Amino acid sequence: MKKYLISIALLTLGMQAHASSRPWTFWYWMYGAVSKQAIKADLQAMKDVGLEGCYLMPIRGVGERPDYQGTAQQLTPTFWQMVDYAMEQSDSLQMQMGVHICDGFALAGGPWISPEESMQQVVWTDTIAHIDRRHSTFALPQAHPGHLGFYRDIAAFAVRVASPLPQPHEGGTIKRDEKGVFRAKTPGFIEFSFDAPQQVRSIHIVPSGNNVQAQRLRIEASTDGVTYQLVRQLTPPRQGWQNTDQNYTYSLPATTARYFRCYWTPVGTEPGSEDLDAAKWAPTLKIRDIRLGADAVIDQYEAKNGSVWRIATNNSPSTDFPEVVMLDKYGSPRHPLGNGIWRIVRFGHTATGHTNATAGGGKGLECDKFTQKTVEKQIDSWFGQFMKRPHSNVVRYMHIDSWECGSQNWSASFADEFQRRCGYDLLPFLPVYAGIPMPGDDRVLRDIRTTIDHLINDVFFATAARKARQYGVSLSSESVAPTMISDGLTHYRYVDFPMGEFWLNSPTHDKPNDMLDAISGAHVYGKTIVQAEGFTEIRGVWNETPAMIKPLLDRNLALGMNRLFFHVNTHNPWMDRRPGMTLDGIGLFFQRDQTWFREAKGMVDYITRCQEWLQRGVPVVDIAVFTGDEMPSRSLTPDRLVPMLPGLFGTDRIADEARRLANEGQPMEESPVGVRHSAGIIDLKNWVNALHGYCYDSMNPDGLQNGRFDYKALVVPQGSFVSDASKRRIAELESQGVRIIRTPYCQDTLDVIGPDALLPEGVAFNHRRDGNTEIYFLANQLDSARTMTISLRTTKGVPHIYYPIDGKQEQPVFRHSNGRTELMLTLSAYGSAFVIFTDESQGNAPETTLQHHVLTTAPWDIHFHNNGVSLQQQPLADWTASSNDSIRYYSGRATYTTNFKIKVKKGQRYYLSLPDVRDVAQIWVNETDCGIVWTSPYEVDITNAVHRGNNTLRIAVTNTWHNALRGADAGKAPFDGIWTNARYRTKGDSLLPAGLLAQPIIRITKATKQQ
Incomplete structure (x- = not known):
């Protein structure tokens, strides 16, 4: 039966795909500017293009842009009327919807959350007390003022300290502005001098903004101000993009000197990455303040106390501990304090102050993620209100989107949860939050971070999953890292549909870790669907086309994504303004007023065919990479594996990585226009099939210790923290025959299994197994057609080639040898194909091209739809070459009509290709719709439409908005109604080629006889 079903699937896949295989889109309503007419038009356009549904997210409020005259402020009666209408229209179109858990897209807050119910952080105030025979009492410092009027005490302590340092004199070559x-861009130093030698044991740095250079200072000391000795070279902790909630404190070896200086140079700066985000920008030093300290501190304690997503570069435990005395609730010490100087520290907790910042009428404080009742209140107050509306049956998903609310390290129940999970009382160790060294502080701080991770999963995500079930919907979520302290994979255990994100032409904002978190999380926890927010763009420039985004799409399909969400379909409330409303210029412009949105159906159909196969069965992945027991943690990008798997990567990659990481001269590049950044930021387009036939997943401790292990090898990166429980599990796996790689592996293939796919450079692949059916997806990432020999690690059944661009199937010539299958495969420029192994032969024999025939036609009649201009043209010419501004600056659809003659023979097939079209086209022959061309080879099968003698040919060509916007900006708009709120930049004044630029070609083929 299964063999029969697979055969039927191969034959009918292009005709009627399963609903879950169709892509989705995010649907943003901006600034309360919403209209029923445009809602209906939006949803109908989504339906027509082949989307399955949308995630509705209102963004920002009416008051932020009153000039848009919005009336649908979130939570008002008008807003709910629009929601009701959208749901009704969606229901009538048999489309599905998802709704975010709060207003805006980040993350879970609202006006119903009080400061006490919001995300909490530990805060403290302190004062100095001098204790001697005459002064044995002291007063507690004044309580922290709290945020938003909320504060609660936790405990107070007395800590013996050294005499405070006197105020130093500032000097050096780097001056305050x-x-x-x-501020500095060239090497220099900041100097601090004292009138007499002082012992310094710490340095506290307050950067200006998110500045990684402030964390790269070389601390030096001198007794005479002439000869300096190294004290410490500071190294930045790994850190995410939302990194300004805390400053930086580093411990220093006890050093006595009169002069201390902080030397800085851009030399040695890393090129930037998702976990060192601030290094992506031009190396400029910006520091607001530097304070030297006389007391020992826990090194980088801000990176260890859970208040911000950082991974400290130094995890050595403290060795020098001051005397610490806990005070009672009245502020009295539990035993008399000895004579000396004491720091009295009063700890409490208050709101972090983070809000769902992209919201409008539903804006408020972010809810406490560690308290079940508060999470329930948040979900019921927003998502629950949607589920009370008529036609709420269309809502099938509750979604958790972009985590942009920082971290939290306390709640009313945190101390109790800590004791329950860790087995000891946290309160006596509270000083470690403030960086005060205590015996066992490294363990306590790790336990704090681990408890945060457990609570974000066991409370926030578990509650969200339970509420989703109560509402009869599924739970979808993006990544938590690198903002909230967490294991970046564990929350996908609770999520029905993991989601990552990838960006288009936005190196500074791309999220390769997010994609790998979602893919690995799905694989580790057995989730079939891996969703992706796709083609988010920091600044669109209106030159984007389906062909442009296809290589990026295919690369992510090969990584493991199998349900795409286009970012973004922004609601344009006006029917007479185009392109119209956008997310202020952010995101791929994928909505009804995109010039090529109608023709995007060709791309959507392609995605649907791909996802239909990539949602079948289970992934085949050979290597697991352990992320370690450090907290926070997340998946590893391939560059982090080069030191452990040098043999698989090869010598060229090792050399390239050495050059990239050296970052000599700190080279910069510009992408998109106006955004300068490090040229060495990792781009996964340069890491296609980097392990030469092997794929890997990241494996977290929860998956390692509690899940199935279906991998052949486990990599344990050197230097990673591994708990005793993980060590025991690794030893158990090794005893079961799993290859454990603890030291650099220098062979070019694994000794336990050969490469899954032997492919030429620049071909990405994905392998899934559905019962006895092996499914390989192969994607050419080069801009040239290629015929290649490939070798796949299977001999199960017969291979068939399926081309998702048009649904064609072929039965290739192949041979089995040494447990592998070899075959020839031809892929067009940026082309793709599936090789599917089943029990029976399927598909047609490959075709042989008999001839290419440049079409000779009558003159072309051209009609420009948006302005009514018509003309006749022969030969074909670029629209931008016209002296008529209505054509020169035209954007949109224009129809070319002509006729041609051809001799037709039985047994031959006829394909019409467009060798140069800008940018997409739909083709009719004798009024038969033959399809849409949007990517190489820009070809459609016209065999069933063409006939002997005279034939009519109609080609509707559509370009991008680029030229019309340039014309409108120059006062030469090609038609009325051109308007957009997008902030965009383009380089120079040049226009983009547009129209049908070369005569079509007829390609004539016949089937090849199989030997």
């Missing part, structure tokens, strides 16, 4: 900021 008019705003009081130390």
Whole structure:
């Protein structure tokens, strides 16, 4: 039966795909500017193009842009009327919807969350007390003022300290600017001098903004101000993009000197990555303040106390501990304090102050993620209200989107949860939050971070999953890292549909870790669907086409994504303004007023065919990479594996990585226009099939210790923290025959299994197994057609080639040898194919091209739809070459009509290709719709439409908005109604080629006889 079903699937896949295989889109309503007419038009356009549904997210409020005259402020009666209408229309179109858990897209807050119910953080105030025979009592410092009027005490302590340092004199070559900021672009130093030698044991740095250079200082000391000795070279902790909630404190070896200086140079700067985000930008030093300290501190304690997503570069435990005395609730010490100087520290907790910042009428404080009742209140107050509306049956998903609310390290129940999970009382160790060294502080801080991770999963995500079930919907979620302290994979255990994100032409904002988190999380926890927010763009430039985004799409399909969400379909409330409303220029412009949105159906159909196969069965992945027991943690990008798997990567990759990481001269590049950044940021387009036939997943401790292990090898990166429980599990796997790689592996293939796919450079692949059916997806990432020999690690059945671009199937010539199958495969420029192994032969024999025939036609009649201009043309010419501004700056659809003659023979097939079209086209022959061309080879099968003698040919060509916007900006708009709120930049004044630029070609083929 299964063999029969697979055969039927191969034959009918292009005709009627399963609903779950169709892509989705995010649907944003901006600034309360919403209209029923446009809602209906939006949803109908989504339906027509082949989307399955949309995630509705209102963004920002009416008051932020009153000039848009919005009336649908979130939570008002008008807003709910629009929601009701959208649901009704969606229901009538048999489309599905998802709704975010709060207003905006980040993350889970609202006006119903009080400061006490919001995300909490530990705060403290302190004062100095001098204790001697005459002064044996002291007063507690004044309580922290709290945020938003909320504060609660936790406990207070007395800590013996050294005499405070006197105020030093500032000097050096790096000076403060008019705003009081130390600023430099060239090497230099900031000097602090004392009138007498002082012992310094710490340095506290307050950067200006998210500045990684402030964390790269070389601390030096001198007794005479001439000869300096190294004290410590500071190294930045790994850190995410939302990194300004805390400053930086580093411990220093006890050093006595009169002069201390902080030397800085851009030399040695890393090129930037998702976990060192601030290094992506031009190396400029910006520091608001530097304070030297006389007391020992826990090194980088801000990176260890759970208040911000950082991974400290130094995890050595403290060795020098001051005397610490816990005070009672009245502020009295539990035993008399000895004579000396004491720091009295009063700890409490208050709101972090983070809000769902992209919201409008539903904006408020972010809910406490560690308290079940508060999470329930948040979900019921927003998502629950949607589920009370008529036609709420269309809502099938509750979605958790972009985590942009920082971290939290306390709640009313945190101390109790800590004791329950860790087995000891946290309160006596509270000083470690403030960086005060205590015996066992490294363990306590790790336990704090681990408890945060457990609570974000066991409370926030578990509650969200339970509420989703109560509402009869599924739970979808993006990544938590690198903002909230967590294991970046564990929350996908609770999520029905994991989601990552990838960006288009936005190196500074791309999220390769997010994609790998979602893919690995799905694989580890057995989730079939891996969703992706796709083609988010920091600044669209209106030159984007389906062909442009296809290589990026295919690369992510090969990584493991199998349900795409286009970012973004922004609701344009006006029917007479185009392109119209956008997310202020962010995201791929994928909505009804995109010039080529109608023709995007060709791309959507392609995606649907791909996803239909990539949602079948289970992934075949050979290697697991352990992420370690450090907290926070997340998946590893391939560059992090080069030191452990040098043999698989090869010598060229090792050399390339050495050059990239050296970052000599700190090279910069510009992408998109106006955004300068490090040229060495990792781009996964340069890491296609980097392990030469092997794929890997990241494996977290939860998956390692509690899940199935279906991998042949486990990599345990050197230097990673591994708990005793993980060590025991690794030893158990090794005893079961799993290859454990603890030291650099230098062979070019694994000794336990050969490569899954032997492919030429630049071909990405994905392998899934559905019972006895092996499914390989192969994607050419080069801009040239290629015929190649491939070798796949299977001999199960017969291979068939399926081309998702048009649904064609072929039965290739192949041979089995040494447990592998070899065959020839031809892929067009950026082309793709599936090789599917089944029990029976399927598909047609490959075709042989008999001839290419440049079409000779009558003159072309051209009609420009948006302005009514018509003309006749022969030969074909670029629209931008016209002296008529209505054509020169035209954007949109224009129809070319002509006729041609051809001799037709039985047994031959006829394909019409467009060798140069800008940018997409739909083709009719004798009024038969033959399809849409949007990517190479820009070809359609016209065999069933063409006939002997005279034939009519109609080609509707559509370009991008680029030229019309340039014309409108120059006062030469090609038609009325051109308007957009997008902030965009383009380089120079050049227009983009547009129209049908070369005569079509007829390609004539016949089937090849199989030997």
